[in-house]
Amino acid sequence: MKVKEVCQKINLGLLAGGEGLEREITGLYICDLLSWVMSHAVKGNAWITVQTHSNIIAVATLLDMSCIIIPEDMEVEEETLKKANEEKMPLLRSSQNSYDLVKEFLNHGIGK
Amino acid sequence: MSAIKYTFQIEKDDFSRAGEASSSIKKILMQVGSEPSLTRRVAIATYEAEMNIVIHSDGGTISVMIDPKCVMVLAKDNGPGIENIELAMKEGYSTATDRIREMGFGAGMGLSNMKKCSDEFSIESKIGEGTTIMMNMCVKEGE
Ligand SMILES: Nc1ncnc2c1ncn2[C@@H]1O[C@H](COP(=O)(O)OP(=O)(O)OP(=O)(O)O)[C@@H](O)[C@H]1O
Numbered sequence: 368m369k370v371k372e373v374c375q376k377i378n379l380g381l382l383a384g385g386e387g388l389e390r391e392i393t394g395l396y397i398c399d400l401l402s403w404v405m406s407h408a409v410k411g412n413a414w415i416t417v418q419t420h421s422n423i424i425a426v427a428t429l430l431d432m433s434c435i436i437i438p439e440d441m442e443v444e445e446e447t448l449k450k451a452n453e454e455k456m457p458l459l460r461s462s463q464n465s466y467d468l469v470k471e472f473l474n475h476g477i478g479k
Numbered sequence: 480m481s482a483i484k485y486t487f488q489i490e491k492d493d494f495s496r497a498g499e500a501s502s503s504i505k506k507i508l509m510q511v512g513s514e515p516s517l518t519r520r521v522a523i524a525t526y527e528a529e530m531n532i533v534i535h536s537d538g539g540t541i542s543v544m545i546d547p548k549c550v551m552v553l554a555k556d557n558g559p560g561i562e563n564i565e566l567a568m569k570e571g572y573s574t575a576t577d578r579i580r581e582m583g584f585g586a587g588m589g590l591s592n593m594k595k596c597s598d599e600f601s602i603e604s605k606i607g608e609g610t611t612i613m614m615n616m617c618v619k620e621g622e
């Protein structure tokens with residue numbers, strides 16, 4: 368399913384990187400240790416993380432992830448939004464926590 | 480076709496630009512049509528090398544030599560060097576400060592990620608002089 372369609376099904380706010388909404392989501396990955404993510408996440412993953420600094424855009428881009436989702440309405444730095452736009456990496460935000468987000472994904476059969 | 484070489488300058492503590500060298504290298508590889516799983520391995524290895532130079536060193540360079548089937552990466556910094564390389568290579572070992580850990584670095588996985596991604600990996604370090612990492616990655620049979 369495309370990032371665009373997932374944004375419509377689950378209430379996710381688009382913060383930046385709107386030019387990447389056609390990317391295909393192949394699964395979810397949740398972790399906040401960047402070099403752990405680097406070695407375990409794969410292409411197409413939607414990545415849920417509480418890290419909000421601009422380096423997350425480099426990580427997601429290098430791994431060809433489909434989007435980044437920031438949970439629990441966390442504040443995101445301006446620099447991160449700028450990088451997300453440059454790299455066309457969708458940066459989304461939800462009021463829900465990671466666990467409830469996963470439940471939503473499963474309810475909609477996303478990433479199965 | 481002969482190998483093309485690029486060198487990137489990496490500044491110490493420059494978190495706003497950290498990741499730009501590895502992102503540029505990945506873009507070059509995609510432009511020359513490099514095989515996707517080789518591109519992925521180079522992306523991971525150069526990212527980890529770049530972040531280590533930003534976080535742990537006084538600054539340095541990353542060079543890549545690209546030819547159609549293999550990519551050679553040379554990461555070189557100006558110190559302070561690594562005292563115990565064997566310990567530094569252990570997964571989970573990190574000297575990252577609390578501030579750096581809060582940003583999600585410091586899992587102690589970077590060096591072992593680099594090694595895992597490489598077909599050949601070597602690291603040399605001298606206290607007071609610096610650290611040099613050489614990695615060679617080639618397209619695998621059947622890819
Ligand atoms: N270029 C370097 N110069 C000096 N010390 C280094 C350098 N690279 C690594 N080290 C030392 O080796 C340790 C292990 O490095 P490694 O990349 O495996 O983990 P890390 O950088 O601490 O955490 P992570 O990479 O998981 O975010 C570092 O904590 C640091 O002490």
Ligand SMILES: [Mg+2]
Binds near residue numbers: 402527531585588
């Ligand atoms: Mg590291």
